[in-house]
Amino acid sequence: MREVAITGIGAVGPHGVGLDGMLDGRFVFSAWPEAASPPHAESLIASVGDYPRTRYFNERALRLMDKPMMLASFAAGSALEDAGYGDGEAPEDCATLLGTARSEQTSVHKFSLPLLQGRPERINPAEFPLVARNIACGQMAIRFGLRGPSSVLASGPLASLQAVARAAGLIRSGRAKVALAGGVEALSRFALRFCRDYYGDAALAGRPAFFGDKGGGLIPSEGACMLVLEDAELAEARGARVYARLGGWHAGRLGRGDAVQSLLDGWRRAA
Numbered sequence: 175m176r177e178v179a180i181t182g183i184g185a186v187g188p189h190g191v192g193l194d195g196m197l198d199g200r201f202v203f204s205a206w207p208e209a210a211s212p213p214h215a216e217s218l219i220a221s222v223g224d225y226p227r228t229r230y231f232n233e234r235a236l237r238l239m240d241k242p243m244m245l246a247s248f249a250a251g252s253a254l255e256d257a258g259y260g261d262g263e264a265p266e267d268c269a270t271l272l273g274t275a276r277s278e279q280t281s282v283h284k285f286s287l288p289l290l291q292g293r294p295e296r297i298n299p300a301e302f303p304l305v306a307r308n309i310a311c312g313q314m315a316i317r318f319g320l321r322g323p324s325s326v327l328a329s330g331p332l333a334s335l336q337a338v339a340r341a342a343g344l345i346r347s348g349r350a351k352v353a354l355a356g357g358v359e360a361l362s363r364f365a366l367r368f369c370r371d372y373y374g375d376a377a378l379a380g381r382p383a384f385f386g387d388k389g390g391g392l393i394p395s396e397g398a399c400m401l402v403l404e405d406a407e408l409a410e411a412r413g414a415r416v417y418a419r420l421g422g423w424h425a426g427r428l429g430r431g432d433a434v435q436s437l438l439d440g441w442r443r444a445a
Contacts, residue, residue, distance in 0.1 A: 177406040178342045178420040182257025184249040184356075187397025188220035191252070203382070203393065210366040213375035218382070220395035221361055230261075230317060238300065240280065242398075243310040246272060246358040249398035250314040253354060257402035258414055264319035265352035265404070271341045272311040273327045273334030273357040280362035310358060322350040333357060334399070341403050342420050351408055356400035369394045 188202045189195035201220050206212035227236055227244055230251040236244065250270075251261075259265050288296035308326040315324050323344060327333045334357020341353035359365070369378060369392070379391045409416055 176346050176348070178345050178403050179406040179409045179414075180401050180417045180420070181404055181409050181414040182253040182255070182259075182402030183399070183417060184252030184254070184256060184401075185397070185399040186225050186245055186248050186252070187222060187399070188395055190223070191225050201382070201393075201395075206366070206378075207363070210363045211370075213370055214379035217378050217391070218393050219361055219366070220393050222396055239313070241360045241396075242274070242358050243313050245360065245396070245398035246310040246356075246400070247314050247317060249356060249358070249400040250318060250354055253356070253400040253402045254318060257404075258412070259402070264321070265402075267322045267351045268320040269322035269341055269344045269350040269353040269355075270311050270315045270320050270324045271327065271337040271344075271353060271355040272308075272314070272325075273329075273332075273337035273355075274310075274359060275328065275330060275333060275365075275368070280360065280364060314354065318354075320354060322353070338401060338403070341401075345403060345405055352402065352404040354400055354402055356398065358398035359396050361394060361396040365396075366394055 183193060185191070185193060185196060187196065189198075189200055195201075202223055203218040203220055206217040206219055222241075222245065225248060227248065230247060231239070231244075239247075254265075255261075257265075286297075288294060288298075308324070311324055311326045314320065325337075325340070327337050327340070329336060334355075337357060338355045341350075341355035344350040344353055373392055377392050378394070382391070382393045403420070404414070406416070406419060
């Protein structure tokens with residue numbers, strides 16, 4: 175069976191652009207928006223600040239995009255560059271898989287708001303494509319010339335992880351040589367409402383809670399992270415840097431052996 179390697183990482187979030195800030199734990203927190211009814215006075219959010227949006231699109235193109243599409247496309251371009259695929263050098267047979275909870279909700283509301291207000295003549299047809307859940311994934315495939323299978327998973331909090339697992343499965347089965355996979359989320363009144371309904375007000379109070387921390391609260395965050403996965407033999411042949419290889423964990427997820435034990439064994443080997 176083909177071994178899958180991770181050769182590119184692209185990320186943009188509250189930490190900024192790339193991995194340095196993320197690994198250092200530098201996040202930018204701000205107050206919960208009053209318009210979204212803060213659960214508690216000390217509730218925080220982590221939103222994306224400045225990043226070079228025009229790196230892959232001009233201003234005219236950006237005016238036709240919503241925030242999830244901008245974030246996902248920027249992370250995708252960064253991941254492809256990191257993997258050694260320059261602009262105009264799309265990898266052959268590259269699949270595109272994106273995971274999200276429901277990042278298109280804001281665009282759906284924006285498009286339908288005139289109708290809800292009894293002013294259907296104010297509906298903007300140019301905003302209609304943004305209500306499609308696969309619009310960000312399609313934009314990435316068009317912009318970077320990716321011609322393999324394309325799909326969006328919106329199955330909940332683990333959708334992006336499932337997108338990576340599915341991308342690895344496409345490579346293992348020979349349906350794609352390379353895959354661009356990851357996730358995107360954008361904060362909005364609707365996303366924050368979802369967090370309150372899903373986690374409850376008490377979980378959204380207080381300072382941030384990091385791994386191993388106790389007593390902190392959950393901080394709703396937005397951003398995008400995309401990975402370039404490819405056949406390990408292809409990566410080796412073109413001299414690509416390999417961040418990691420997907421082995422035991424993915425095999426367990428497909429039903430070959432115990433998934434938890436495979437994951438633990440992988441951690442031990444990495445250590």
